[in-house]
Amino acid sequence: xxxxxxDELLEQAREKHPAPASEFCSATEFKQMFFxxxxxxxxxxxxxxxxxxxLAAASLLLIAGVAVQLASEEKRQxxxxxxxxxxxxxxxxxxxxxxxxxVNGEPVTFDRQNGRPTRMVELAVYDRNDRQxxxxxxxxxxxxxxxxxxxxxxxxxxxxxxxxxxxxxEFSLALTLGNGExxxxxDIGVMKxxxxxxxxxxxxxxxxxxxxx
Amino acid sequence: xDDREAVFNHLIDEHLPMLRSVAYRITGNAADTDExxxxxxxxxxxxxxxxxxxxxxxxxxxxxxxxxxYDILRARERESRxxxxxxxxxxxxxxxxxxxxRLEAAIAELPELYREAIVLGVLSxxxxxxxxxxxxxSPNTLYxxxxxxxxxxxxxxxxxxxx
Numbered sequence: 001x002x003x004x005x006x007d008e009l010l011e012q013a014r015e016k017h018p019a020p021a022s023e024f025c026s027a028t029e030f031k032q033m034f035f036x037x038x039x040x041x042x043x044x045x046x047x048x049x050x051x052x053x054x055l056a057a058a059s060l061l062l063i064a065g066v067a068v069q070l071a072s073e074e075k076r077q078x079x080x081x082x083x084x085x086x087x088x089x090x091x092x093x094x095x096x097x098x099x100x101x102x103v104n105g106e107p108v109t110f111d112r113q114n115g116r117p118t119r120m121v122e123l124a125v126y127d128r129n130d131r132q133x134x135x136x137x138x139x140x141x142x143x144x145x146x147x148x149x150x151x152x153x154x155x156x157x158x159x160x161x162x163x164x165x166x167x168x169x170e171f172s173l174a175l176t177l178g179n180g181e182x183x184x185x186x187d188i189g190v191m192k193x194x195x196x197x198x199x200x201x202x203x204x205x206x207x208x209x210x211x212x213x
Numbered sequence: 214x215d216d217r218e219a220v221f222n223h224l225i226d227e228h229l230p231m232l233r234s235v236a237y238r239i240t241g242n243a244a245d246t247d248e249x250x251x252x253x254x255x256x257x258x259x260x261x262x263x264x265x266x267x268x269x270x271x272x273x274x275x276x277x278x279x280x281x282x283y284d285i286l287r288a289r290e291r292e293s294r295x296x297x298x299x300x301x302x303x304x305x306x307x308x309x310x311x312x313x314x315r316l317e318a319a320i321a322e323l324p325e326l327y328r329e330a331i332v333l334g335v336l337s338x339x340x341x342x343x344x345x346x347x348x349x350x351s352p353n354t355l356y357x358x359x360x361x362x363x364x365x366x367x368x369x370x371x372x373x374x375x376x
Contacts (some may be wrong), residue, residue: 013320
């Protein structure tokens with residue numbers, strides 16, 4: 001491989017991949033998204049300071065720093081626990097083979113493969129303005145496939161086991177929002193239980209996670 | 214709008230098109246491109262007080278954008294490989310990668326300093342002086358890095374070709 005050939009290939013690479021403007025949001029929308037995220041980033045630091053003073057005042061026996069870390073972690077786990085608890089209670093009302101879940105807090109039923117549900121598939125959908133437009137919490141087995149036929153949610157979801165305790169989540173959904181608009185959402189990705197993942201489809205951002213129930 | 218917001222507002226107005234052009238060459242799609250740039254800007258936002266002058270900060274943003282773009286690309290490739298292992302139908306074998314694709318893979322393997330020099334100094338539409346400004350170095354330093362990067366590419370390209 002001589003220098004001239006490298007230069008030739010670099011020139012070809014340079015001419016590849018023009019960025020089509022139509023694929024991108026406007027600079028205004030980009031800035032709105034950035035400033036929202038920067039404010040969230042800054043805001044995460046503030047509750048920590050408030051919690052230190054609050055716990056120090058409430059207890060003389062705890063070291064403030066450890067207490068803050070415990071409080072933040074407990075809050076996160078409590079929020080996850082509440083969501084999983086709600087779904088677990090709903091699942092208990094139906095047979096183990098039933099497909100059950102919640103869309104924006106309202107129960108939905110669907111057909112799924114046999115097996116006791118052990119996972120909650122959570123999909124939170126946000127629009128371009130970073131506004132949550134829907135949240136889906138669906139009970140599933142670790143190897144499962146279900147079809148949804150509710151008026152406001154149609155489509156299919158597949159969950160498969162992977163190596164290293166991964167799970168592969170694939171979905172193809174048509175979600176009808178409160179304003180009557182139907183949004184098509186498709187994605188496939190590898191996930192670990194308890195971790196947060198982000199998918200994007202057209203103008204929508206989907207925050208995905210799997211929890212144990 | 215406070216000072217920091219005003220600075221970033223101006224930075225985005227001035228540099229977003231070029232940042233998108235640079236990142237898109239690496240990621241190949243708009244969503245990952247904008248995510249890489251957002252991550253770079255958020256990193257600069259956090260370190261805002263440590264930057265002495267906007268020039269340093271814009272250099273930082275360009276460099277982090279390049280690196281974040283490669284991180285996102287690698288994460289996507291890792292995910293694709295995992296998914297391919299679970300395909301129910303065997304994937305149709307792709308034709309051998311083109312020479313340009315092999316070169317792009319070799320560029321992705323370069324050390325950051327030389328990878329940034331190639332991406333901004335050669336592959337982007339920036340002239341040498343502007344590319345050097347974006348990277349926070351002199352044009353002479355940039356040319357030296359490009360020269361070294363090409364030497365490394367000749368070596369790395371051969372390794373990728375025979376993988």
